[in-house]
Amino acid sequence: SFVLDAGLSALETLQSAGVTMGYGSDLLGQMHGHQSEEFLLRGRVLKPRDVIRSATVDAARVLNMEGLIGTIAPGAHADLIAVYGNPLKDLAILPDPARLRKIIKGG
Template sequence: MKIAQKKKVKICFGSDLLGPLYGYQTQEFRIRGKVQSAQEVLLSATVTPAEMNGLGDKLGQIKPGFIADLLMMKSNPLDDITILDEPESNILFVMKEGRIY
């Protein structure tokens, strides 16, 4: 991670752990938080993947005309990125297509 960051490599947050490994998926926030700022980690899970998939003009940000799902958290992940490691304890709700779930 340190080498990639130093070389300005664009890194997207991973989401490919399935089955019994799925529980380890969110540990990436904590691991990356040791090298990157919370803002850089969040951008790698939102803006960077949208850009890398050619959808930077439609996804990845909360802006007029963009498609977005939102998470309402108990606290600010910019203050402590590890709150995203325990979504069941820290996510209050998810808003998808304007509806709260």
């Protein structure tokens, strides 16, 4: 679709320019369940490492919350997931409930 292609093109342009991009979506209601598919969409034009950083370290930077979120460190707020496999090699692991091993919320 035109909108998807334009969004992916914008991601490539921003990445090339060195812009810090936080991961997020505006999906609500029935569409909220598709939010994790954003990892796969971004993975079409970004490296898996960069997609994951956008949801962690870079999101914290964009929100001016470095050290509080987006990191695993003493005193930081942490929601973590453990998955079967390596999402740095295959982003499709992240939105797949069958690959989810453990959820740690507020750890």
